[in-house]
Amino acid sequence: MSSEADSGRRTLLIFCDSLSYYGPTGGLPADDPRIWPNIVAEHLDWDIELIGRIGWTSRDVWWAATQDPRSWAALPRAGAVIFATSGMDSLPSPLPTALRELIRYVRPPWVRRWVRDGYAWAQPRLSPIARAALPPHLTVEYLEMTRAAIDFNRPGIPVVASLPSVHIAATYGKAHHGRAGTVAAITRWAGEHGVPLVDLKAAVAEHVLSGRGNPDGIHWNFEAHEAVAGLMVKALAEAGVSVSDSRS
Numbered sequence: 001m002s003s004e005a006d007s008g009r010r011t012l013l014i015f016c017d018s019l020s021y022y023g024p025t026g027g028l029p030a031d032d033p034r035i036w037p038n039i040v041a042e043h044l045d046w047d048i049e050l051i052g053r054i055g056w057t058s059r060d061v062w063w064a065a066t067q068d069p070r071s072w073a074a075l076p077r078a079g080a081v082i083f084a085t086s087g088m089d090s091l092p093s094p095l096p097t098a099l100r101e102l103i104r105y106v107r108p109p110w111v112r113r114w115v116r117d118g119y120a121w122a123q124p125r126l127s128p129i130a131r132a133a134l135p136p137h138l139t140v141e142y143l144e145m146t147r148a149a150i151d152f153n154r155p156g157i158p159v160v161a162s163l164p165s166v167h168i169a170a171t172y173g174k175a176h177h178g179r180a181g182t183v184a185a186i187t188r189w190a191g192e193h194g195v196p197l198v199d200l201k202a203a204v205a206e207h208v209l210s211g212r213g214n215p216d217g218i219h220w221n222f223e224a225h226e227a228v229a230g231l232m233v234k235a236l237a238e239a240g241v242s243v244s245d246s247r248s
Contacts, residue, residue, distance in 0.1 A: 010079035012041050013071065015061040015146075016052035019165055019200070020084050022219035027054070034222045037084075039229035040236070044243060049074035057089045057097065057134045058142040065146045080158040080241050081150055082232065086139060087200065090164040090182035092175050093133035094126035095119070124173040132178030136185035143189060158239035160232065161190055165200035166208055169217035196235040203227035 014020065014037050021028050021035050028035055030050040033042070041048040051064050051071055061083060065071050075081075093100060103119060106112040134142075147159055163186055164179050190197045204224040207213045213220045220228075237243045 011047045011049050011074050011077045013049050013074045013078040014082045016084040017056040017088050018054035024214050024221040036225040036229040040232050058085050058139045061085050062142040062146045083161040087164045089134040089139045090132050090178040092127040092130035094130040097133050127173035127175040136181040140185045140189040158241050159195050160235040161195050163199045166205050167218040196238040198231045198235045203231050
């Protein structure tokens with residue numbers, strides 16, 4: 001830890017959901033060189049701190065930024081911050097997020113399995129008429145609280161955010177009607193605060209919608225990760241980060 005600080009190497013602090021660390025066959029370690037965070041970090045010649053979990057929304061990013069000591073440790077040496085969430089925010093959720101997440105705590109185990117199986121049956125059938133997991137106005141409220149808190153501690157640090165990806169996941173009934181509202185809300189917020197945006201749909205749609213991503217219909221192949229990395233580098237440059245390619 002101290003050697004990193006003494007070396008003066010910067011860190012790219014990334015708050016994310018599973019899209020940032022899943023590949024075509026499942027989840028990968030945070031140091032896998034094929035996922036976009038490490039491609040960007042190699043481009044910058046920086047370290048990364050990847051803070052995230054499957055299913056995270058922008059609300060979870062707020063909790064992580066304010067409660068996770070890894071983010072506290074990374075922020076002083078961070079050269080930029082990326083909010084790589086909002087996808088889960090916009091996905092349909094037949095149950096309120098808080099109730100859905102309580103399923104894991106149901107006891108005894110046989111009841112938990114019964115509840116989980118029942119929800120798995122209901123989710124694809126109810127998703128076409130369900131609301132987004134997080135209403136757009138709450139997505140931007142949490143993004144702004146997080147951005148403001150980070151800026152208070154590191155005034156002027158470059159921040160990049162993202163717009164939701166797309167999916168063809170049968171587990172969500174291939175429904176994504178909440179995306180448009182989330183996109184509109186984040187775009188307004190980003191414009192008000194000068195935050196460059198990466199449209200994940202623009203990077204991954206051709207892979208995901210053609211069925212060339214992960215068979216689950218929501219996560220990406222490595223070509224999509226490369227495409228996301230390219231857009232992230234451009235957004236970081238727009239935010240004021242020097243992005244001369246250290247690999248050339």
